[in-house]
Amino acid sequence: MADLPPLREVIARHGLSASKALGQNFLFDEQLLDRIAAIPGDLSGKAVLEVGPGPGGLTRALLRAGARVTAIEMDTRCLPALEELGEAFPGQLKVIQGDALKMDHAEIMGGEPFAVLSNLPYNVGTALFTRWLGGEEWPPLWTSLTLMFQQEVAQRIVASHGGSAYGRLAVLAQWRARAKLAMKVHRSAFTPPPKVMSAIVHVTPTAMPNGVSARTLERVTEAAFGQRRKMLRQSLKSLPGALEALDSLGIDPQRRAETLSVEEFVSVARALG
Ligand SMILES: C[S@@+](CC[C@H](N)C(=O)[O-])C[C@H]1O[C@@H](n2cnc3c(N)ncnc32)[C@H](O)[C@@H]1O
Numbered sequence: 001m002a003d004l005p006p007l008r009e010v011i012a013r014h015g016l017s018a019s020k021a022l023g024q025n026f027l028f029d030e031q032l033l034d035r036i037a038a039i040p041g042d043l044s045g046k047a048v049l050e051v052g053p054g055p056g057g058l059t060r061a062l063l064r065a066g067a068r069v070t071a072i073e074m075d076t077r078c079l080p081a082l083e084e085l086g087e088a089f090p091g092q093l094k095v096i097q098g099d100a101l102k103m104d105h106a107e108i109m110g111g112e113p114f115a116v117l118s119n120l121p122y123n124v125g126t127a128l129f130t131r132w133l134g135g136e137e138w139p140p141l142w143t144s145l146t147l148m149f150q151q152e153v154a155q156r157i158v159a160s161h162g163g164s165a166y167g168r169l170a171v172l173a174q175w176r177a178r179a180k181l182a183m184k185v186h187r188s189a190f191t192p193p194p195k196v197m198s199a200i201v202h203v204t205p206t207a208m209p210n211g212v213s214a215r216t217l218e219r220v221t222e223a224a225f226g227q228r229r230k231m232l233r234q235s236l237k238s239l240p241g242a243l244e245a246l247d248s249l250g251i252d253p254q255r256r257a258e259t260l261s262v263e264e265f266v267s268v269a270r271a272l273g
Contacts, residue, residue: 004060004085004088006028007026007028007030007055007056007057007060008028010055010056010081010084011026011055011081013081014055014077014078014080014081015077016054016055016077016078016081018191018192019075022074022075022121023120023121023122023123023124024054024075024121025119025190025191025192025193025194026054026055026057026190026191027057027058027119027185027189027190027191028057028191029189030057030060030061032185032189033057033058033060033061034061034064034065035183036058036061036117036146036183036200037058037061037062037064037065037067037117038065039117039146039182039183039200039202040115040117040143040144040146040202041144042065043062043065043066043067043115044065044066044067045066045067045068046066046067046068046114046115047067047068047070047109047112047113047114047115048062048067048068048069048070048114048115048116048117049069049070049071049072049105049108049109049114049115049116049117049142050062050069050070050071050072050116050117050118051071051072051100051116051118051120051124051128052072052073052074052100052118052119052120052121052124053071053072053073053078053082053095054073054075054078054119055078055081055082056071056078056081056082056085058117058119059071059082059085059093060085062117063085063088063089063092063093066092067092067115068091068092069092069093069094070094070095070096070108070109070114071093071094071095071096072095072096072097072098072100072103072108073095073096073097074097074098074099074100076097079095079097082095083095096108100124100128101124101127101128105141105142106141109141111141112141113141113142113143114141114142114143115142115143115144115146116132116142116144116145116146116147117146117147118145118146118147118148119147119148120147120148122149122150122153125147125148125149125153126149126153129145129147129149129157129169129173130172132145133172133173133177133203134172134214134218135214136213136214136215138176138205138208138214139205139207139208140205142205143204143205144202144203144204145201145202145203146182146200146201146202146203147200147201147203148185148198148199148200149198149199149200149201150194150196150197150198150199151184151196151197151198151199152165152196153169154181154198154199154200154201155181155199156169156170157169157170157173157179157201157203158170158173158179158180158181158201161258161259161260161261161262162258162259163258164258166258167221167225167228167257167258168218168221168222168225170262171217171221171262171265172218172221173201173203174262175209175212175217175262175265175266176205176206176207176208176209177203177204177205177206178203178204178206179201179202179203180201180202180203181199181200181201181202182199182200182201182202183199183200184197184198184199184200185197185198185199185200186198209266209270210270211270212266212269212270213269216269216272216273217265217266217269219239219269220236220239220242220265220268220269220272221257221265223235223236223238223239223242224236224257224260224265225257225258227257228256228257228258229256230256231253231254231255231256232246232251232253232254232255232256232257232260233246233253233254235257236253239272241271241272241273242268242272245268245271245272246268248271249264249267249268249271251264251268
């Protein structure tokens with residue numbers, strides 16, 4: 001196995017001071033990085049998409065685990081460090097420079113199933129998460145998502161109905177996938193430390209319920225949680241057929257959005273056709 005220099009040395013040698021504009025907070029603890037790389041299970045020989053490798057901390061853990069990694073990084077300053085890493089693991093690492101939000105990931109991965117691992121800035125992470133979990137096509141080409149979020153967002157993704165964390169993100173993440181909180185990561189593990197705690201969410205696709213369109217479900221949750229303090233009879237009023245759907249399903253229109261389970265949202269969307 002390749003003998004790699006410590007990450008701090010790599011960063012110093014390549015002058016990779018963390019850029020605030022690019023949301024850079026680096027992880028240096030290699031044991032922690034190995035534990036993160038182990039979350040999706042055995043990656044040996046598997047295709048992995050890593051978004052935002054930065055200086056390559058998680059990347060080296062993935063390569064050590066035997067994964068074939070395609071990494072998309074926006075910051076050109078990181079490329080020489082990633083190139084060095086690629087040389088230490090011949091044939092295992094492909095680096096693509098650019099904005100992951102503007103790329104077709106399935107195409108980049110050559111149509112082959114892949115696991116996604118990523119530690120991204122909050123806004124980019126949420127945008128990609130919504131994209132990976134949205135759309136009518138299911139199952140997706142990705143086999144799992146292992147993503148770092150600020151802890152509060154991670155809790156919203158895995159939330160059950162009945163609480164204030166439950167909302168559109170939870171329904172999106174749970175109606176045809178299993179989402180669990182895999183690991184909490186203390187802010188002090190990052191350089192520089194962010195203001196808030198982080199957590200890693202692990203998502204795996206499940207079967208898509210029959211007769212439901214992703215777009216319709218999205219419209220229902222958008223309307224319901226858009227006015228989450230209101231009763232459904234008010235918040236869903238603007239959606240044609242929604243109040244009739246509640247009636248036919250025996251769902252009390254005086255309930256509020258956060259009391260509806262994921263399954264109940266799915267049945268409302270199914271009734272709307
Ligand atoms: C929070 S840092 C994490 C770096 C490294 N993975 C780690 O854990 O130490 C996020 C990385 O994502 C990169 N990045 C930010 N926005 C991006 C985008 N839209 N596409 C690709 N990379 C992006 C940043 O340049 C940065 O290297």
